[in-house]
Amino acid sequence: MNIAILSRGEYLYSTQSLLRAGAVRNHVMEVLDPTKCSLSIEEGAPRLYFCNEVIDDLHAVIPRIGASNTFFGSSLVRHLEAMNVFTVVTAESILQSRNKWTSFQLLSKAGVPVPKTVLGNVFDIEEVLASFQKRPVILKVLQGTHGQGVILAETYASALSTIETLQSSGVRFVIQEYIAESKGCDLRAIVVGGRVVAAMKRQSKSGDFRSNLHRGGSSEPIRLSEAEKRIAIKAAQVLRLGVCGVDILQANQGPVILEVNSTPGLEGIEKTTGVNISEKIITYIERQSQR
Ligand SMILES: Nc1ncnc2c1ncn2[C@@H]1O[C@H](COP(=O)(O)OP(=O)(O)O)[C@@H](O)[C@H]1O
């Protein structure tokens, strides 16, 4: 098959790992940098150019769309969908999962447990904060990644002043219950084709509550409980992601979903667990093409 990775970083670990896995299985692999693509509609049909050359022989793509490139990246994926190219994550699923509020709405509607969360566009901040029983809250920018845009407001006064600051700067955010009992740990499960293929536990570095590896957190492999596995698979299914990273917090009431990432980094999880996730992604594409 001709398989393209949509990525701005040809030399990034994840891209290289996917290129290798595809080559090992005798696929023709290439990297398409979205910033070098141009999309057009000609005589009613979608056309894709890469560095001014027509691309019309792709069978499948693996989008690795960065948060700063969501609009164009998802547009490119939608274009490929219209060209009948198989994609492991659709444009719609990228957009839905990238917006933390939209994904919480969809997940909770489907019965997937998520922390108590309020959209930051609130009429009466004091009333909303009172509903969190004056406990610490998390304030989260809707499109943040890598732990940037996640704030722990430990007191009522800091929550109030931070919310006012976010509101006056026009930033979209949510107010969320702080799951203190997770003690700076979260679980990252990788779901490929409806199966959990790897999982790790991430621990924040001391002095931080955010366990993102980009924030200096550490990680170890872990076996998920049946309940954790079930909600990870359900989350991927609800957001229609063929490949995703699902972040789970272990709360007192049971596991809750924190976010679902349509472009999970592969370096941390492959090195931590020893699982060749790229190979799982390639074999998932092969299975889909045989359907
Ligand atoms: N409600 C919460 N309670 C406790 N810890 C949280 C909560 N929300 C986020 N965190 C911590 O912050 C990290 C980053 O939050 P997350 O929502 O995944 O944003 P990002 O997209 O930036 O990774 C999580 O991995 C977790 O360690």
Ligand SMILES: [Mg+2]
């Ligand atoms: Mg996260």
